[in-house]
Amino acid sequence: VDNNAERVTRVRVWLGALSHITPEHFREHFEDGTRGTVAEGAELEVETSDDETHPEAQQILLRSLDVA
Structure with missing residues (x-):
């Protein structure tokens, strides 16, 4: 974890x-x-x-990560 972060919140x-x-x-x-x-x-x-036609329908995506 960068920026001196100690944990993912x-x-x-x-x-x-x-x-x-x-x-x-x-x-x-x-x-x-x-x-x-x-x-x-x-x-x-x-x-x-529930959109099976979405270009990334087969994916699992990380949207964001918050750290403290």
Whole structure:
């Protein structure tokens, strides 16, 4: 983490309609993957899309990351 940040406080992600993962399942992976890191305990905001024609419909995108 740059700029002398000590922890990640919030993560915002976007799940495409064809990403084949639910927000709940993504949250489980996020919690497992961040355990023991500077992102452990960070607030997770998940936005989902139902637009199967969106150019990034198969993607999971990081929208923003807040640090303290």
